[in-house]
Amino acid sequence: xxxxxxxxxVHPDDIELSCSGTLIGxxxxxxxxxxxxxxxxxxxTRGTPEIRLQEAANAAKIMxxxxxxxxxxxxxxxxxxxxxxxxxxxxxxxxxxxxxILANALEDRHPDHxxxxxxxxxxxxxxxxxxxxxxxxxxxxxxxxRPKHILHVIQDxxxxxxxVVDITPYYEQKLKAIFAYESQFYNxxxxxxxxxxxxxxxxxxxxxRCVQYGKTIGVDYAEGFTTVNPxxxxxxxxxxxxxx
Numbered sequence: 603x604x605x606x607x608x609x610x611x612v613h614p615d616d617i618e619l620s621c622s623g624t625l626i627g628x629x630x631x632x633x634x635x636x637x638x639x640x641x642x643x644x645x646x647t648r649g650t651p652e653i654r655l656q657e658a659a660n661a662a663k664i665m666x667x668x669x670x671x672x673x674x675x676x677x678x679x680x681x682x683x684x685x686x687x688x689x690x691x692x693x694x695x696x697x698x699x700x701x702x703i704l705a706n707a708l709e710d711r712h713p714d715h716x717x718x719x720x721x722x723x724x725x726x727x728x729x730x731x732x733x734x735x736x737x738x739x740x741x742x743x744x745x746x747x748r749p750k751h752i753l754h755v756i757q758d759x760x761x762x763x764x765x766v767v768d769i770t771p772y773y774e775q776k777l778k779a780i781f782a783y784e785s786q787f788y789n790x791x792x793x794x795x796x797x798x799x800x801x802x803x804x805x806x807x808x809x810x811r812c813v814q815y816g817k818t819i820g821v822d823y824a825e826g827f828t829t830v831n832p833x834x835x836x837x838x839x840x841x842x843x844x845x846x
Contacts, residue, residue: 623769649785682721763826819843
């Protein structure tokens with residue numbers, strides 16, 4: 603299945619928090635979208651890997667993605683120069699042949715995020731080299747493929763975005779996708795330990811970030827992305843937002 607947009611996040615719920623509105627909007631516009639989770643988030647304080655996998659599947663339905671897979675890399679201990687891990691990511695890129703990759707932030711509060719962001723970006727480049735061999739599930743050699751664009755999501759730390767996407771029509775659906783992770787976020791009836799993301803104020807911060815980025819382009823809610831390379835447009839009529 604060829605995808606238009608493939609979002610790759612190191613933990614289940616990374617994508618929901620950072621760019622689910624963008625994916626929801628793209629799917630409603632007829633684009634084929636998908637998600638690759640690199641780990642099952644097994645080091646997380648709350649819940650279990652099994653619970654998080656089910657929550658990820660529930661969130662995928664809310665976001666209307668065409669596919670969601672988990673590569674089951676070792677949470678917390680994967681390396682961005684580990685051949686096995688990188689080949690798994692390259693194989694996924696070649697399998698789905700996306701035009702656009704959404705990837706973890708290049709630097710963030712959680713060390714896994716930055717490490718994954720750099721590894722995904724490197725794998726996007728190496729997946730385009732035909733002399734690097736990867737195989738599909740049936741042991742067939744895969745063709746080289748390099749996405750046209752890599753957009754890095756903005757996670758816990760604030761960054762000035764390179765690109766801002768209006769998610770106003772999809773904001774409530776984004777929240778539903780986030781709260782599909784019942785084990786992870788604030789629930790007054792939960793007996794799980796309190797964590798950084800399991801407080802009411804954490805979700806207030808998620809909303810505030812969307813409002814803040816929305817304000818920059820004159821809409822209610824938006825998601826921001828950063829890029830290493832410039833993003834081009836066909837003509838100036840495609841510009842959104844600006845002075846008012």
